[in-house]
Amino acid sequence: MQMFGVDPDGIVISCMLSCFGNAGKDYESEAFHGLIIRRNYEFDKMVSSSLLSMYCKCGCLDPAEKLFDGPCEWETNSWNCIVAGYGKVGLETKCIGTFRKMQHIGIESDFSSLPIVISSCFQLGALHLGKSIHCHVIKSGMDESTSVINSLVGMYGKLENLATARKIFFTVDRDIVTWNTLMSAYTHNRLSSEALALFYEMILADLKPSSVTLVIALSACSHLAALDHGKRLHAYIKDMWLECDLSVANALVDMYVKCGQLQTSRVVFDSVSQRDVVFWNVMVSGYGIHGDAKSAVDIFQQLETSDVRPNAVSFLAVLSACTHAGLVEEGKDLFCRMRDYSVVPTLRHYACMVDLLGHSGYLEDAEAMVQSMPLPPDGAMWGALLGACKIYNNVEVGERVARLAIDSDPGNDRYYIMLSNLYSSVGKWKEAEEVRGIMKNKRVRKRSGWTVGVHCN
Numbered sequence: 125m126q127m128f129g130v131d132p133d134g135i136v137i138s139c140m141l142s143c144f145g146n147a148g149k150d151y152e153s154e155a156f157h158g159l160i161i162r163r164n165y166e167f168d169k170m171v172s173s174s175l176l177s178m179y180c181k182c183g184c185l186d187p188a189e190k191l192f193d194g195p196c197e198w199e200t201n202s203w204n205c206i207v208a209g210y211g212k213v214g215l216e217t218k219c220i221g222t223f224r225k226m227q228h229i230g231i232e233s234d235f236s237s238l239p240i241v242i243s244s245c246f247q248l249g250a251l252h253l254g255k256s257i258h259c260h261v262i263k264s265g266m267d268e269s270t271s272v273i274n275s276l277v278g279m280y281g282k283l284e285n286l287a288t289a290r291k292i293f294f295t296v297d298r299d300i301v302t303w304n305t306l307m308s309a310y311t312h313n314r315l316s317s318e319a320l321a322l323f324y325e326m327i328l329a330d331l332k333p334s335s336v337t338l339v340i341a342l343s344a345c346s347h348l349a350a351l352d353h354g355k356r357l358h359a360y361i362k363d364m365w366l367e368c369d370l371s372v373a374n375a376l377v378d379m380y381v382k383c384g385q386l387q388t389s390r391v392v393f394d395s396v397s398q399r400d401v402v403f404w405n406v407m408v409s410g411y412g413i414h415g416d417a418k419s420a421v422d423i424f425q426q427l428e429t430s431d432v433r434p435n436a437v438s439f440l441a442v443l444s445a446c447t448h449a450g451l452v453e454e455g456k457d458l459f460c461r462m463r464d465y466s467v468v469p470t471l472r473h474y475a476c477m478v479d480l481l482g483h484s485g486y487l488e489d490a491e492a493m494v495q496s497m498p499l500p501p502d503g504a505m506w507g508a509l510l511g512a513c514k515i516y517n518n519v520e521v522g523e524r525v526a527r528l529a530i531d532s533d534p535g536n537d538r539y540y541i542m543l544s545n546l547y548s549s550v551g552k553w554k555e556a557e558e559v560r561g562i563m564k565n566k567r568v569r570k571r572s573g574w575t576v577g578v579h580c581n
Contacts, residue, residue: 203222207237239272245257267296270298281309303337306322311340320344338366381407401432401434417451424458439461447480452480487512506539
């Protein structure tokens, strides 16, 4: 069109913006916004509305917000668009605030924004607010919308108001998403038996489960370690030719891992040719959970030779396996290889390495790692290192570590107790008693019970 010297009108520009929004191409859309300004279409109502919709669909809320706060008088669909845009990118407070402003000035919400507003209430844990929006839904006659009903079931179910979620579920017309939402709410509340019962009820009602349904049902089997139910589901999945659905296959592998059937989980894993990083991670962590660190490292190495790049979770899974098996050299090598994939170690990665080095007797190396970390160590890490010092009766390192730990949290009783126990284990009774005296002078009270753990899993 431009090659022939024909200028696009507002309708063409609006169509182009809609295409950019549907494709999620924010980088092209911003360039097109420049064209709109140059062609003086910025204040065309239809173009402005399409531009706002495009930014919201692409998740570009900064330019959307600037546009929305401009001089245009926005219609109902644009208000609903910005509300939905806020909710989709996790700006729940702004989502609900704008929704409240709409109510105040008398602009009606629609089916595109209300489910997202209800979901925002769940994300904020705002049950009371969710109830008031439920009242608004009933008053506005939107309680017959399946998408709105599904959002309400999810909100009540995940905010531990299952009685209301069930009441809504059993009094409305349901689609497959409604069933999935209540099943998911059950598993969220650790009611996996109820989730499975609802799944079988759905089958008896001659409803065909989706892949999402099967993933939820398999997750329930995993939580219950219900191998018989899991096998029955696997047979159904085979009959429905859904084994190659990656989300279903992922849930199958996880279910067999949680039920202690590593060999079967590996058979399922090997049967899937197109794997994403999540699928690889489940298999790596599965071997680690069951103490087969060698196989965990082997499968991780296969991941490295595939066309999928390992991520932070991949490294955490394989480092955790090395930690539990005491594979020091393998762990060191893997930790260094994180740089090759531009994966920045988190506190949990460092915790795995400190635990691995400390419990393998490399106390000075563990101490050096803690001191060189770009992140402040947490209590679990200090506790693990002090525990390792006691195992190897290393008072020298133990004293230094205890001093740093106490400086970081002077009121934490376990650091004093662990240092006192270290002294006692090597027969330094006087020093042990002195530490107890320091606790008393500082009025640090001994708690009734505590444990030392490291965040590797």
